Amino acid sequence: MKNRILSIDVLRGITICLMIVVNTPGSWSYVYAPLKHSEWHGCTPTDLVFPSFLFVVGLSMSISLKKLNRDNHRKIRNKLLKRGAVIFLIGLLLNWFPFYQTNIADLRIFGVLQRIALAFMLAGIVITLIQNTRSLILSLIALLLTHWSLLYFLGGTTPYDLESNISGTIDIWLLGSNHVYSGFGIPFDPEGLLGTLSSAAQVILGYLIGKNTLKHGKPGTKELNHLAVVSLSLIAVSLVWNFVYPINKPLWTGSYTLYTSGIITGFWAILIWVIDIGKKEKWTLPFKVFGQNPLASYVLSIIVVKLFIYVFKINGTTLYGWSFKHLFQRIFENHLASFMYALAFTFIIWLFAFWLYKKGKVIKI
Template sequence: MKSNAIRTGKKERLLSLDALRGFDMFWITGGSMLAVFFAEVTGFDWLSNQMHHVEWAGLRMYDLIFPLFMFISGVAIPYALISKLEKNVPQKTLLAKVTKRMVTLVVLGVIYNGALQGNLTNIRFASVLGQIGLAYFFAAVIVIYTKSFASRLYWLAGMLVGYAFIQLFVPVPGFGAGVLTPEGCINGYIDRLFLPGRLHGKVFDPEGLLCIISAAGITLMGSVAGHFLREQSRTPWQKITILSGIGAGLLVLGLALHPVYPIIKSAWTTSFNLAAGGISFLLMAFFYLIIDVLKWRKWSFYFRVIGMNSIFVYLFVRFIDVSTLTGFLFGWSPELLGDFGQLIWIVGYLGIIWSVLYYMYRKQIFLRV
């Protein structure tokens, strides 16, 4: 299947978006192993710690991967949907398209969780793919059925403030209001009441029902970035300034709220959304500057190949035992060469994955849902 290119007014692909998506996926498809290796060799423990999720409250690099992906999917919304609305494509046609995408991702998410392996009484219905599909759906519906950019900003502000109000002021039986712990947060309470099947966190699920609203918020943030990137009335440098300014402001606000309203990825607190969204704006501005404005592109090809098949590679590393294949080809290297051999093994692992993606890239095969 050929993908629909995301293009600027000059009919040139927005390469920075593919590169940033690939950069994001790189870390969960082997990149974190490479970072941990260098951290262990150099004794740079900080980097190793950043490659693991924080236990509950706080923020590490690894916590940014999922919200950044949500943000990037939102950046594409003005190109994928608003452009069609401007061409008088019926709203119901676009609604059918995003509904199909949502259903497909929810089903794939349940399969990813192992629904086909048996034990049908203990399926985990919430999933990363499901949250991507649902959050994108709600953000897309807002964009499709609002007539102005300002209206979308009102929706975004309402979602962020409303979500914070629910978490801080709606009481949970036995705990009260504003108890942001796995057991006491309103997210977990709603999941225990209404979410069937197994919960990832036993008493809550980080991809649970209430989290979908917050994830839709950061997707809508991405659509704001996409709006400015798509504007023809602004120069590239004005776009970079706007994205950077918004990103810095959101990050500062999120960090400022942290002492009283903690940054918690698993509960998708509004403070987390602000901080993660701010960093996402800054990364989008940086990649756009380097790749699409200054046109320093050769270095980004590796990431663009990953980014153009992001959903496929996420499923690929789940269903294909790349470690066993890597061990078959490079298992000798750690034993004979020590640390350098371990590096060869990791690079081989990354190389196998990228080779598959590069083959698909050359054949113009892109999994789009």
Template sequence: MEKQKRLLSVDALRGFDMLLISGGGAFLVRLKGTTGLPWIDWIARQLTHPAWNGFTFYDFIFPLFLFTAGIALSYSIQSGISRGINKKELYRKAFRRMLILIVLGILDKNIPLNVFDPAQIRYGTVLGRIGLATFITTLLYLNLSSRQRLYWVAGILIAYCAALFLIPVPGYGAGDLSFEGNLVGWFDRTFMPGRLLQKTYDENALLTQMPAHCLTVLGAFAGDMLQKQKPGYKKLLELSIAGIASIALGLLWSSFFPLNKHLWTSSFILLTAGMAFLFLALFYWITDVHGYRKWAFFFKVIGMNSLVIYLGIRFIDFDYSSKLLFGGWYMHVAEKWQPACNALGALILVWLLLYFLYRKKIFINPHCRKSSVKC
């Protein structure tokens, strides 16, 4: 029972993350300029990505998911070890999961998929990145100690920073972090097959995988913290210290290696990892230390089927369905409010679909066989 309580924090946190992807973000963005409230407009601006350098809250969404994937992976691997599953079998499951996510990612980003024109297929995807990150983290988790994994993260982030500053790019030289002249873009153009997202660059391609998987490694480290036989307040303290330290290091590093999601800079990794530690601490403090659990149900329903809704919003037009079902109601409000009302209706439909799956005990999660509570 105690294990289930701890994992509610993770399900709720993942659900909060997916809420912004599955309609919550669109609702807030469409409120911009309609209320006359500056703080609403500020929130809406936080839900768009910067053009290049800089940071908004929306940049945190994908890193947070990679982090929570690491938490779930920690529980899943520990559960497998306790059931006597050997390393070979754990490797096999992680590899199979990686292949499934890579294939689903390619389908997601290339619909309709033209299999006869591979040069126009985009291979760098969000789901593929999650699959690769969880596979690498599994290998590290099963062969290195917690301290050694932290050394690995430090080594990767330092090496990545050094590479971008020291390796010259043909025509631009070394240390060019512009969109046109950075090492990541040149590496993608030279070695990545298929179509790149920005034609000459793709933030989910090859080289950025190295710093990105560090978030999942750090997430597994957080999962280990939660599984320790310690009082809740001590776990909360450890998570908070890790978060504050990571944010401080990230901000310090950003003084010469800018925060940049497109490049997945080392400073960006540390900042978002620190934020993830603190968000996990907050959710853990509310649901587990203080025992306020009912509020988390809304997020839990989303978090337990995150893969379903990520693909669902790609293949199901919830906006159109919302217009059909709720248009007769919100057509009577001022026109400037109607886009936000439609987005809210779409969000309601998304949640009801996930609630139906929850009631039927249908949980499709890339990290667990049944659900993140029972993995």
């Protein structure tokens, strides 16, 4: 398609590929350190994956909303809101699937797709209402500072701790503890409602960077230099902010938003240099495949994982656990076996995405 920027497709595809890899180790007992999330404060390579998807959502919006103006902003906003609502519903159904396994009284409401949907909708409202670049910059700053203020002033003496942060309190008050993620040992949802503020800011930031970089079409050396400055500036600001406002993925703090956006911007600049300017494209096929149908690939990966765990059994053992033990652990050392399992699983999903790619099919929501 003439409006597609290959470096964005590849960045999106790399993101989806990594999302599936880090979500599907053969065993959570054997995971290499870079493929784990930070326990609380901090940022590992894995913690860059989810914000990368939100950032790419913003980049994509900078292309799809090029014809946004005062005459059509309401129509476009309504379309964005409907799309966001559908994505949220898909995420909710994925949490419930397979439907006999989880009682609806204990259904987790939030999740990865729900966070993407809410951030997408909030960012879409802001972008379609404001449009002016300077005002959008002020709006994303306002979102980050509002989130910080709520966490700081309503979180007691330790506002950024797991047990006392206001984000978890809001989700429990709003939904009840049964509908909140409990993987941290207590009810606390890393994709909770309050984090939507900084997540939406990340989408807006991606939109602004994309809008500025692509305003003359495909980017060149001038835009590349600008991206390098933006990348280093965002990282520098985030590291300074980190002294008083920790880089934290579960809370999705503003410092985390800027830090990850800075790294992702730098990585996109490298992809532009290699792909769009250097025309070195042969290696990109695996990621173009995922990048063409990112949401469908991710949704399928969750469905298949749950089928392997909850539905298909061999001698009373889940297909997921059986295949890891009897296929991969017999060949590789535990950690390598777990990693190879994740790669093999990702390849299975890739084959479906490749079939769609060869057919020229793009599943849109």
